[in-house]
Amino acid sequence: MDFKTFKIEDFLNKSFKCNCNKVHRTSIEEILIGENVTLELPKLINKYGYKNILIVSDSNTYKVLGETVEKILKDSQISCTSYVFEETNQLVPDEQAVGRLLTNIDDNIDLMITVGSGTLNDLSKFVSYKIHIPYFIVATAPSMDGYASTVSPLIVNNLKTTYEVNSPKAIIADINIIKKAPMEMITAGLGDILGKYTCLCDWKISSIINDEYYCESVVDLVKESIHRCVKDIEGIKNRDTIAIKNLTEGLILSGIAMSFVGNSRPASGAEHHLSHYWEMMFLFQGKEAVLHGTKVGIATLIIAKLYEMLTNTNLDFEKALKHAEEFDYNDWVKNIKQKYKHAANDVIKLEQKTNKNSKEEHKIRIQKINQNWDEIIDTIKDIIPPTEELKAILLKVGATITPNQVEVDSTTVSDSIKIAKELRARYTVLQLLWDVGLLDEFASI
Structure with a gap:
C-alpha cells in the first residue's frame, strides 16, 4: 500500500488491506483544512443530524475561536451551550479536569465540539470515548500531532498514561486562525x-x-x-x-x-x-x-x-x-x-x-x-x-x-x-x- 500518493481526504472513514497483512482503519469522516472552513460547521452538524451541541474550550481558545463557533451555530438556529475551562495556570489533563468536563455534559448532548489543541483535544477525546458521544475538533494551532490519533495521554495517579480512544468524527482547521497562533505553538x-x-x-x-x-x-x-x-x-x-x-x-x-x-x-x-x-x-x-x-x-x-x-x-x-x-x-x-x-x-x-x-x-x-x-x-x-x-x-x-x-x-x-x-x-x-x-x-x- 503506497500511502505516499494519497491526498488527505483519501483516508476518510476507510479500511485498507496492507502488505503487512493487517487491515488499517480510520473512522474520521471529515477533515477540512483551509481558509474560513469554520463556517462549514452548521452544514456538518446538519449532515449528521446532531441536535444539541456542547462547545468545549478554555479561556484562551474561547476568545480566539470558541465564541465565534458559538455564534455561527446560534445564527444557524443550532442548539448549543459552552463549557469554558477558566484556568489561571495551564490546564492539566488529569482526573480533575476529566471530572469537570463530565459533570458539565447534560444528558441531551449528542455532539461535543472542542475548540483548541493538545490538552483540550486529549480531554475531549477521552470523555467522548467514555460516554459514547462523538466529537469534532476545531483546531486553534498546529502544535501537536494528536488531532487524528486514537490515543489520549492523561496524567492519572501522577503518571503520564496513554489511553486508547476513538478518533474525532471531524477535524476542522481554519488556516486563517491557526497561522496566527503564537509562534511557540507553531514551532512546537x-x-x-x-x-x-x-x-x-x-x-x-x-x-x-x-x-x-x-x-x-x-x-x-x-x-x-x-x-x-x-x-x-x-x-x-x-x-x-x-x-x-x-x-x-x-x-x-x-x-x-x-x-x-x-x-x-x-x-x-x-x-x-x-x-x-x-x-x-x-x-x-x-x-x-x-x-x-x-x-x-x-x-x-x-x-x-x-x-x-x-x-x-x-x-x-x-x-x-x-x-x-x-x-x-x-x-x-x-x-x-x-x-x-x-x-x-x-x-x-x-x-x-x-x-x-x-x-x-x-x-x-x-x-x-x-x-x-x-x-x-x-x-x-x-x-x-x-x-x-x-x-x-x-x-x-x-x-x-x-x-x-x-x-x-x-x-x-x-x-x-x-x-x-x-x-x-x-x-x-x-x-x-x-x-x-x-x-x-x-x-x-
Whole structure:
C-alpha cells in the first residue's frame, strides 16, 4: 500500500488491506483544512443530524475561536451551550479536569465540539470515548500531532498514561486562525514532527530485536508527514498559508498513522519518554507546563545524539552480559521510588507485568543485538538525520533547542535518560543502551 500518493481526504472513514497483512482503519469522516472552513460547521452538524451541541474550550481558545463557533451555530438556529475551562495556570489533563468536563455534559448532548489543541483535544477525546458521544475538533494551532490519533495521554495517579480512544468524527482547521497562533505553538508542532525520526528508528530496531510488529506502509506515511512539514521551513517561520497548511496536514497524517496501528508506536518513542518524564517532574515541582511539542523537539535532539554516540561505539557484549547478571531488582525499586515519588507504584507495577528488565529477557535481547548489530547500525544511519541538521531546522524557526531554556536542569535530563524508559513497555534506544550497559555512561550527555 503506497500511502505516499494519497491526498488527505483519501483516508476518510476507510479500511485498507496492507502488505503487512493487517487491515488499517480510520473512522474520521471529515477533515477540512483551509481558509474560513469554520463556517462549514452548521452544514456538518446538519449532515449528521446532531441536535444539541456542547462547545468545549478554555479561556484562551474561547476568545480566539470558541465564541465565534458559538455564534455561527446560534445564527444557524443550532442548539448549543459552552463549557469554558477558566484556568489561571495551564490546564492539566488529569482526573480533575476529566471530572469537570463530565459533570458539565447534560444528558441531551449528542455532539461535543472542542475548540483548541493538545490538552483540550486529549480531554475531549477521552470523555467522548467514555460516554459514547462523538466529537469534532476545531483546531486553534498546529502544535501537536494528536488531532487524528486514537490515543489520549492523561496524567492519572501522577503518571503520564496513554489511553486508547476513538478518533474525532471531524477535524476542522481554519488556516486563517491557526497561522496566527503564537509562534511557540507553531514551532512546537514542528518539534513534535521531528520526533518521528527517532521514534521510527526505535520501532524498526524493536522489530529487529524483539520481532515486534512493524509496517513499512505506515512508516512511509509518517515519513510523508515529516516531508510535508520540513519542506518549507522558511514558509513556516513566515506563517505562509501553504506552509502552515502543509504543517497541519503533516501533523494530522501522523495521527492517522497512529490510528492505523491502533497505538502511538509510529509517532512516539524515546523522545516522548523524556518529554513525559519532564512533564511529570514539572507537576511534582509545581512548575508551569511546557508545550508538548517543544519538549519533544528538545528531547529529539538528545535522542538523536545518543544514537550518534551509539554508532561510534565498539560494543563489548561480554561486558553487557555481566551487566545483565548484576541487575538488582530491589535496588531498581529503591531508585524508582526515589525518582518517581508518588507515581512510583504504577511504574513498579508496569515492570512486574512486563518483566522487561529481568535477567532472562535481558540476556535474550543481548544475543539478538549481537547477532543483528550491523543491521541496527545501518538502520540508525538510514533513518535519523545528523543531530546538527535537526538542530538547524529548529533554530531556523526560532524554536527552543536546549533543556535549560525550558527550566529542565542537567540532573533531570540525566535522570530522564536513565529511567524514563520505565514509563512504558515500549522498546527504544533507552532500553537498548541499558541492555548493552551504556545507559548510565551516555546519560552524562
